[in-house]
Amino acid sequence: MAKYTLMKTEGRAKRAQFETVHGTIQTPVFMNVGTIGAIKGAVSTTDLQQIGTQVELSNTYHLHVRPGDEKVKAMGGLHKFMVWDKPILTDSGGFQAFSLAKLRKIKEEGVYFNSHVDGRKIFMGPEESMRIQSNLGSTIAMAFDECPSSVAERDYVQKSVDRTTRWLQRCKDEMARLNSLPDTINKEQLLFGINQGAVYEDIRKYHADVISEMDLDGYAVGGLAVGETHEEMYRILDEVVPHLPQNKPTYLMGVGTPANILEGVERGVDFFDCVYPSRNGRHGHVYTNEGKKNLLNAKFELDPRPIQEDCQCPACRTYSRAYIRHLLKANEMLGMRLCVPHNLYYYNNLMTEIRQALDEGRFAEYKKMRLAGYEQGLINGHI
């Protein structure tokens, strides 16, 4: 059912569309992260419609812990539950084995977690992850993988990657079974595999080649932006993306800054996601064409301008930096309720502009122009 159509290329950069049961995704795309089925910062799915969100991303582990995937299924699946009819991608819970490292044990069969909510024991392996994601009924399910630390030993990474490959086969088998069951919510659920290998290029390429043989709906590069430098990340993308199927979408997981995204697009990435726009928005950091700004800074106390001139987001059309700063300082929820949608709008709009530039064959020029703007407002190298 899913159909990836490459419409234009510029160097390695790809302009494509991806048709799913929940609608067509124009790529390159930035998916808006709502881990627990909601974007933190009091942003509703109605808001998402207004700020141009194409794909919402939620998390298997978190929704399994609370409210429970069975309950979501009983409510008709995640789309109905959160009232969102466009595509949803669910991350598998594999990343939580990394981010909740102190609360888990990794074995061949899967990962044993202690719930971050109440400490109870939770087991999640490939089959469990697929079952949960099937219960959620997401458009795209991610394979259950292990994300090794960027400083992990080579031997460990090699073993981990091979286990991730075995897990991927189990995911594929389980999804095929689940998609054929009569009461499955989304019988056309798609599966993306995940490339790992930390910063070892040869392991990365080896793993990419292995999973490319498995005929999945899409391929992700995981385990980046977890401590390595930007240069290492770009180098790995340079090496790995060409080893992934070019007739399938490529997803760079968890990345990143606007600059990271421009670099990723240039290297052939179609899908991105990152908590930055939402988390930074909650913390009063907002994205502009002149780089990221911390609205909490005293210099915005009497700044009558919108966050970004000409921005069409609700915050920028109505309020001044000074007022939003006041809200943030006063810990008034409206502050983040304005900053988070602004940031998501900024990212979504950035992707729209990227697609337009690709359509018109001027991506290289566009990228250069944007990066130059970000350099101006450089905050400790974060752009």
Added chain:
RNA sequence: GGAUGGUUUCCCGAGUGGCCAAAGGGGACAGACUGUAAAUCUGCUGGCAACGCCUUCGGUGGUUCGAAUCCACCACCAUCCA
């Protein structure tokens, strides 16, 4: 008029002879965050020619080698008694 308690660095508030530029909060200021245990976390908050010096604990004057800490007087605040 009398009694008692109090006056500490931006605010609240510890500190009752040296280890005190002075705990702890708050606020202010700044930083971090990349498939979200994050409306969280960290740093910093008297001045300077800065491993030392200067100024600061209501005011003034004492005691002492040494005082935010003890004494005297004064000012102001709070509560109670007339």
